[in-house]
Amino acid sequence: MVKSIILERKKFEWRIPNLIERSKLSEHKFEKGKLITPFNQQFQGLLKEESxxxxxxxxxxxxxxxxxxxxxxxxxxxxxxxxxxxxxxxxxxxxxxxxxxxxxxxxxxxxxxxxxxxxxxxxxxxxxxxxxxxxxxxxxxxxxxxxxxxxxxxxxxxxxxxxxxxxxxxxxxxxxxxxxxxxxxxxxxxxxxxxxxxxxxxxxxxxxxxxxxxxxxxxxxxxxxxxxxxxxxxxxxxxxxxxxxxxxxxxxxxDCEVFYVNTETTKDESIDLKKYKQHVYDILNYYSKLLIETRPLDNRFLVLLGIATYSYKRLIELVDHNLEYTISGRSIMRSIIENYMMTKYLLLEEPNHDDIWREYQDYGIGQYKLIYGRYADDQPTIEGGHVPFEYINLLVSEFKNEEFIDIDTSYFGLGNIRSKFKKVNEEDLWKYYYDYDSIFEHGLWGAIRESSILKCSASGHQYHGIPDIDNFQKLSSVAHDCVMIMNKHLKLLEDQYNLPEIFQEENQNE
Ligand SMILES: [Zn+2]
Incomplete structure (x- = not known):
C-alpha cells in the first residue's frame, strides 16, 4: 500500500533534524571545485555526523x-x-x-x-x-x-x-x-x-x-x-x-510503509494549457503569415520565428502528452528558457555583428557537420539508430558548401551559458530555474531522488528508499513557469514586429 503525503513547508519527519543553523552559500569556501560548508571548514575530519x-x-x-x-x-x-x-x-x-x-x-x-x-x-x-x-x-x-x-x-x-x-x-x-x-x-x-x-x-x-x-x-x-x-x-x-x-x-x-510526496497543484491553481497553446498558435500563425506574405527572404525574421516555433513545438509536446508533472516537463522547461535567453542575446548583440543571424545558423549547422563528420570518418555500422546521418549531411550543405562551414566547439558566442543569462539580465532564470532543470537533464542524484525514489516511513526501517517503478511520484507542475517564459519570449517578438491588438486583448484575458 503506497500512501501520498502532502508537501508542506513544515519539518519533514524523515529528514535529519537541523541542529546547526543553515549557512549561506557565500559563507562556503570554494576549494578544488567544491563549496565547503563553514562547519566542515572548521571541523573537517574531527567530527563525524553522529546520529x-x-x-x-x-x-x-x-x-x-x-x-x-x-x-x-x-x-x-x-x-x-x-x-x-x-x-x-x-x-x-x-x-x-x-x-x-x-x-x-x-x-x-x-x-x-x-x-x-x-x-x-x-x-x-x-x-x-x-x-x-x-x-x-x-x-x-x-x-x-x-x-x-x-x-x-x-x-x-x-x-x-x-x-x-x-x-x-x-x-x-x-x-x-x-x-x-x-x-x-x-x-x-x-x-x-x-x-x-x-x-x-x-x-x-x-x-x-x-x-x-x-x-x-x-x-x-x-x-x-x-x-x-x-x-x-x-x-x-x-x-x-x-x-x-x-x-x-x-x-x-x-512491513514497509511506502509514501510519495504529493505536489500536484489544486484545481483553482491549475492553468488551462490547451487554451494557452491555442493562444500561442494564433500569435505564431500571424507572424508566419507576415513572414511568408510580406518578406519571405528575411533571414532575421526566420531565425527569430524559428526559435520561437521550436519552443512552441515543445509546448505542444507538453500539452498533448500531458507532461506537466513529469521529468520530460523539466526538459521542456529548460529548452524553452534557453530559447528565450538566446533570442534576447541575439537581439542584444545584433548591433555588434555584421550578421549575427547567419553566424548563429552557421554555428548550429557546424555542430551538425561535426556529428556527420565523425560518422563519415569512422563509418560505424549502426542499425535502427535515431540519428539520420545522411539527412544531417544534406542539411549541412543546404545553403553553403560544407567546406565553407567552420565547426565551433565552444558554446555559441563565447562564454558559458550562465554568463549569457547574466548578459541579457536574466541571471535569476539561470539561478532559480534553468540550473534545477539541468540536474534532471543530466540525471544527477538530486533529480533521481526527487523523481524516482519513494520512501518508507515504517518506524524502525530507517527511512530507506524504494525505486518508484510503479510511477507513483509526480513532480510539481511546470505549467505556470512555461507560460511565464513563453510570454516573455512572445513579448520579444512583439517588440520587434508588433502585434495587432486583438492578440494583445487575448493576452490580457489570460
Ligand atoms: Zn520499509
Whole structure:
C-alpha cells in the first residue's frame, strides 16, 4: 500500500533534524571545485555526523521501554537503582560497563546477567522488555530465559516496539532525553564525569529524575543533558555489529510503509494549457503569415520565428502528452528558457555583428557537420539508430558548401551559458530555474531522488528508499513557469514586429 503525503513547508519527519543553523552559500569556501560548508571548514575530519537514533539508541531502547511503561518518575527511580546495580556488577569483575548499553549487559558472565535480570524482575520492570525478545534473539540465552514468561503475542510486541521507536526517533523527545539522562547518570557513577562544583550539573543530576517535564527549569535541564550525553557518547567506540543487527531484525519484523510526496497543484491553481497553446498558435500563425506574405527572404525574421516555433513545438509536446508533472516537463522547461535567453542575446548583440543571424545558423549547422563528420570518418555500422546521418549531411550543405562551414566547439558566442543569462539580465532564470532543470537533464542524484525514489516511513526501517517503478511520484507542475517564459519570449517578438491588438486583448484575458 503506497500512501501520498502532502508537501508542506513544515519539518519533514524523515529528514535529519537541523541542529546547526543553515549557512549561506557565500559563507562556503570554494576549494578544488567544491563549496565547503563553514562547519566542515572548521571541523573537517574531527567530527563525524553522529546520529542518536541510528547509531546510539538501539543500545538503550530497553531503558525507553522501562521508563515508558508507567508513571515516569517512579520508573526513573527504578532505573537509577538499575544503574547502581550495573555499576556494582562492573566493579567486581574488572570489566567496565561505563555506559548502560545492552551489548555490554550481554557481555557479562551468565551469573552476573542473572543477578541483573533478577533485579529487573524484582522491580517489576522486566515485563516491559518483552518486545526485545523479537530483536535480541541470539545474544543472550539468559535474557531470553528471563523474559520468557512475559511474552505477549508477536503482533502486540511489534506494536509496542514501533511505538517506542517512533518516540525515540526524535532525539529531543522527553523520552529520549530521559534515556540520555540515565546514560549521563551511569557515566557519573563510574567516576568519569568531571564537573565543577559551581556548574549546573550537580543540580540537574539531583533533581531531573524527580520532577516533571512541565517544570520550567526542565527547559534548561533537557538541552544540557543532551549536550553532555552527546559529548560522552561520541568519545566511546560503538558496537557497530550490535547496532546493525538490531536494525536488520527490526526491519524484517514490520512491513514497509511506502509514501510519495504529493505536489500536484489544486484545481483553482491549475492553468488551462490547451487554451494557452491555442493562444500561442494564433500569435505564431500571424507572424508566419507576415513572414511568408510580406518578406519571405528575411533571414532575421526566420531565425527569430524559428526559435520561437521550436519552443512552441515543445509546448505542444507538453500539452498533448500531458507532461506537466513529469521529468520530460523539466526538459521542456529548460529548452524553452534557453530559447528565450538566446533570442534576447541575439537581439542584444545584433548591433555588434555584421550578421549575427547567419553566424548563429552557421554555428548550429557546424555542430551538425561535426556529428556527420565523425560518422563519415569512422563509418560505424549502426542499425535502427535515431540519428539520420545522411539527412544531417544534406542539411549541412543546404545553403553553403560544407567546406565553407567552420565547426565551433565552444558554446555559441563565447562564454558559458550562465554568463549569457547574466548578459541579457536574466541571471535569476539561470539561478532559480534553468540550473534545477539541468540536474534532471543530466540525471544527477538530486533529480533521481526527487523523481524516482519513494520512501518508507515504517518506524524502525530507517527511512530507506524504494525505486518508484510503479510511477507513483509526480513532480510539481511546470505549467505556470512555461507560460511565464513563453510570454516573455512572445513579448520579444512583439517588440520587434508588433502585434495587432486583438492578440494583445487575448493576452490580457489570460
Ligand atoms: Zn520499509
Amino acid at each position: 542518536w537514533y541510528y547509531r546510539r539508541m538501539p543500545e538503550y531502547v530497553w531503558l525507553g521501554l522501562i521508563v515508558n511503561s508507567g508513571e515516569r518518575n517512579a520508573k526513573l527511580e527504578k532505573c537509577l537503582r538499575i544503574m547502581n546495580c550495573l555499576h556494582e556488577l562492573e566493579s567486581d569483575e574488572g570489566k567496565e560497563i561505563i555506559l548502560p548499553r545492552m551489548s555490554l549487559v550481554f557481555s557479562l558472565s551468565n551469573e552476573k546477567q542473572k543477578v541483573f535480570y533478577n533485579l529487573l524482575d524484582e522491580l517489576q520492570v522486566i515485563e516491559s522488555l518483552g518486545p526485545l525478545s523479537l530483536v535480541f534473539q541470539n545474544q543472550s540465552p539468559e535474557f531470553l530465559q528471563s523474559i520468557k514468561g512475559y511474552n505477549s503475542s508477536i503482533q502486540k510486541r511489534i506494536k509496542q516496539l514501533n511505538i517506542i521507536l517512533k518516540e525515540l526517533s526524535d532525539q529531543h523527545s522527553n523520552l529520549s532525553t530521559d534515556i540520555r539522562f540515565l546514560i549521563v547518570y551511569k557515566y557519573m557513577l563510574s567516576g568519569k564525569l568531571q564537573v565543577l562544583d559551581n556548574s549546573i550539573f550537580p543540580e540537574i543530576i539531583s533533581r531531573y529524575p524527580y520532577i516533571s517535564h512541565d517544570e520550567p527549569e526542565m527547559q534548561l535541564y533537557r538541552p544540557n543533558i543532551r549536550t553532555l550525553e552527546m559529548g560522552i557518547s561520541t568519545s566511546f567506540p560503538k558496537n557497530f555489529k550490535f547496532v546493525s543487527d538490531f536494525w536488520k531484525r527490526v526491519s524484517l519484523l514490520t
